[in-house]
Each structure stands twice: as structure tokens, then as C-alpha cells.
Amino acid sequence: MKKVTLFRPLKTDYLELINVWERSVRATHHFLDEKDIVLYKALIYNDYLYQVDLYGVKQNKHILGFIGLDGDTIQMLFIDPIARGKGVGKYLIDFAIKQKGIRKVDVNEQNEQAVGFYLHLGFNITERFEEDASGRPYPILAMELK
Numbered sequence: 102m103k104k105v106t107l108f109r110p111l112k113t114d115y116l117e118l119i120n121v122w123e124r125s126v127r128a129t130h131h132f133l134d135e136k137d138i139v140l141y142k143a144l145i146y147n148d149y150l151y152q153v154d155l156y157g158v159k160q161n162k163h164i165l166g167f168i169g170l171d172g173d174t175i176q177m178l179f180i181d182p183i184a185r186g187k188g189v190g191k192y193l194i195d196f197a198i199k200q201k202g203i204r205k206v207d208v209n210e211q212n213e214q215a216v217g218f219y220l221h222l223g224f225n226i227t228e229r230f231e232e233d234a235s236g237r238p239y240p241i242l243a244m245e246l247k
Contacts, residue, residue: 105189106159107196110150110167117164118157119146125166125179132211132239144235145177153177156196158189168193175206178215194222198246209233210240223247 110118122145126138133141153169153176166180166189175197180190197203206224208215220226228243 103160105165105192107192108157108159110155110157110164114157114164115146115150118150118155118167121164121166121181122177122179124182128182128185129212129214130209132209137237141235149177154201156193158184158193160184165189166193168197170197170201170203173202173204175203178206190218191222204246206244207234208242208244210242216242216244219244 119142123138123142126133126141130138149169153171155167155169157167158165164181165184166178168175169177175194178190178193194203206219208219210216210229216226223246224244225247226242227245230241230243231238233239233241
């Protein structure tokens with residue numbers, strides 16, 4: 102991975118963050134329809150970004166990805182498709198584990214790439230929920246570091 106910078110996003114970065122979110126979701130969340138994407142985009146932009154401890158990764162002033170933490174849990178991790186497979190997600194997870202003490206993450210079961218990513222990094226599935234936090238029929242896997 103080329104030189105990247107870890108930073109704390111400001112509200113002025115949220116528009117770029119939500120654009121990264123949308124590109125990421127469209128590349129990985131094939132189970133969502135357009136109506137769901139519009140709904141979640143509004144929730145994340147208007148509410149969820151404000152409720153988590155946010156960190157991002159930049160390269161040449163371009164945001165490549167971001168992570169949102171709450172206590173010992175990853176609430177969100179989104180990587181721009183142009184940066185997928187280049188170590189950005191692992192970089193953010195390593196930071197969260199080593200510097201912030203995270204141990205848990207909830208993942209959409211249907212996002213098989215993300216489930217595999219977290220399993221590869223040493224997380225185990227501890228519980229399964231039939232619906233996501235919004236009550237939508239998208240199963241969630243609770244995962245925790247071994």
C-alpha cells in the first residue's frame with residue numbers, strides 16, 4: 102500500500118464519506134435494492150456518522166475508506182472500490198484493534214466478502230440476527246476476535 106494518512110473526518114468531509122459509502126455499498130451489497138440504498142444513505146449521512154468515533158484514510162487528499170467505532174465495536178467500515186484489496190481495510194482494522202481496543206463487529210451475512218475478510222483477520226461468528234438494526238430482513242452476524 103502506498104503512503105496513506107490516517108485522519109479524523111470533520112463534518113466538512115461527510116459528503117465525501119457518504120460518496121465512498123455509496124460506491125462501496127454498490128460494489129459489495131448486491132442484496133440491497135435501490136430503495137434500500139437511498140434509505141440507508143440518508144440514515145448514515147444524517148444520523149450514523151454523528152454517532153460513531155470516525156477515522157479515515159487519505160491518499161493525496163482522496164478519502165480511500167473510513168471506519169466508525171463505538172466502544173469495543175466496529176459499527177461501520179467502508180472502502181472505496183478503487184482501494185479494495187490494497188490493504189486499506191486491514192490498516193483501519195489494525196488501527197482499531199491496537200489503538201482503540203475493538204473486539205467486535207456486526208456484518209451483513211449476505212456481504213460474503215466482508216464476512217470472509219473478518220474471518221481472515223481472526224474474528225469468529227458468535228451470533229446471528231434475522232434482521233438488521235433498522236428491522237429490515239437482512240441477517241446480521243455478530244463477530245468477535247478470538
